[in-house]
Amino acid sequence: MSFPSRMRAARRYVAVVVVSGSLVLMAASSGRASASGGASMTVTLYASPTKEQFLNHADDRARGNGSNPFGNFSNPVATTKEHGNGPFPGDQAVFNFNLFAGPVLTKAAGAAVFVCTYNFAHNGLCEGAYQLGRGTLYVKGPLDFDAKTFSLAVVGGTGNYAHLTGSLTETPTRTSSRRAASQRTVLSLHRVSGPRHTLALQSVTTSEVFLNHADDRKRGGGNNPFGNFISRTATTGEKSGPYPGDQAIFTFDVYAGAKLRTRAGSAVFRCIYAFKRLGFCDAIYNLSGGTVVAEGAFSFDTTTYAMTVTGGTGRYASAAGEVAAGLPTSKKSQPVVIGLV
């Protein structure tokens, strides 16, 4: 089932309604949910891996280059002499999952995508998007690829999951030979609230760098905490790129009005492609008084997009909220509304 059709299926089961300013989440058949006090909730889902793309960056590893703000530290040991089993620092992996409401994996609840970058000793940094019926929840954090369980931070959400934070814990379920491997995913969520304000901006794209990792795409290597799932099918057989693991960096000038006369700052997006041209983007808006940090997973075949605000610095410290970009205008600028809490 494709990502969009799985999302449509999920909508049949998940009903999220906003009533009088409070979030009312009716998890009818979509996942077990329970309230813990008035301000937090727990959602339980079951994730079954469906696709994986591993990127072996052996040909890209080099000694440190240039300065860094960590005491100009440069590794004294050759990093290209790889001993033992990888994955090694810099390798990457993209995983897709189907989400279900219960352990029998019959009722669809959405889909998830993880993009992970390995660092040292089979550990990695993973960012995940849980695309549910009425929005997306985003998670991020360190992951031990030799472990069976893991916990990640919930850094925000879009749609009816906007302004949510918390944590995620994933553990393997017992599987029978007839059933696919799955992980029990428990999301403990909490809503961020406070005074709301909106930034109405226009962004103009100024540069792009595309990274084609065709030479790095391989079958999965090493362990993973997703039932050691490795795609059995060829992962490079998609009809048109960009392909999973490819990356792109975009820079933007940001203006305060549609006439593009008042400069408000700049923005930079770093995106890694998952399957079917879904881009997983980290965004930073450098504005007067601080930065807004956001991330989002959206199709690169569309003309609009949404992201979640995961935090900020300066006047935007501890910010939560959403970024909504509308249709580009004739001047090639794009309206961007940042709603902050």
Next chain:
Amino acid sequence: MRRITAVSTVIAILLLPAAASGASRKAAAQKVTLYILPKAEQFLNYSDARQRGYGSNPFGNFKDTSATAKNPRKPPQPGDMEYLQFNVYKDPSLRQGAGVAHITCQFSTTTNAFCDATYELDNGTLVGSGMVDFATSSFQLAVVGGTGRYRDGRGVLQSTPAAHGAEHVAFDLT
């Protein structure tokens, strides 16, 4: 009947009052101070991967017409990545271990890089994200969340040079 019972057991109505969560957010405010010492580093040179834009994008289908690497022989260039591993300590003399930290960065079009930082401590994990200028010696990141004791933790972290080749990392969480 079984169906009705099954549905009723999984239906939950969850109210998240704004006032209640706002209050708990204030109550959770805390400061955390750590010292991190670099242990390992890995640089990835993506010179073989850089090319002009490819495929559609939702940014007005922007296509860059200029060269993507101004001086390709002088890394870091846009897209290159840097990985660092650190030991984490509680004290400036670096005697009391507190965990490990990893910083994963990808360079943009300048010496600035997107960085994600994770601090894996005994009682939970803190996650930071933001832009770091690699030409400077100190930086600030947004704290975007955490697990364990730091679940729901948001705020800012400030990293500055400290004694013994370490970095002093001050978290201001709300």
